[in-house]
Amino acid sequence: DAGITQSPRYKITETGRQVTLMCHQTWSHSYMFWYRQDLGHGLRLIYYSAAADITDKGEVPDGYVVSRSKTENFPLTLESATRSQTSVYFCASSGPGYEQYFGPGTRLTVT
């Protein structure tokens, strides 16, 4: 199906483990974004990418790494997960306009 997908939808991991969240979009949008959503904080931008091989930090990048070797994929890696990274993670993409289209989210729990 066309659109933006995220995997896995749910993930439980242990402190210190590396975990990668996947994001895939079929619109060939140039821009892609990673957000985390926490109660009391709303949506906070972690990283974004303007095109393949171009990425930049957002508001809360510490502890996260991104890459974008292909336009359609934008994986987010937690190099050494911490409990404070327990959150719901959303990927989004945007094309020629400023409208962002969100994926269904990944609920990550770090124990």
Added chain:
Amino acid sequence: GQQLNQSPQSMFIQEGEDVSMNCTSSSIFNTWLWYKQDPGEGPVLLIALYKAGELTSNGRLTAQFGITRKDSFLNISASIPSDVGIYFCAGQLSGGSNYKLTFGKGTLLTVNP
């Protein structure tokens, strides 16, 4: 960072009632967007606004881009139970770059059947 003040934080209404919510800022925005998020899902774009004073409708939803470019309003008419969810405003800041959006913290809407 830049903040959007979204109000009210939550609303509890009866089915059939009209609803109004708004976002304000001390800064000027070029674009205003309104999203709805259902439980366990990602935000879904409802309405996009591009010009000061613009009034746009999407079914029972109507949104306006404030004339000062510092605020936006969303109205829902004749609410129904499936309107339940969190409504977010988002804006693209004038002078901002790289297609980043600033988000409000959301209005939680509960509709009593």
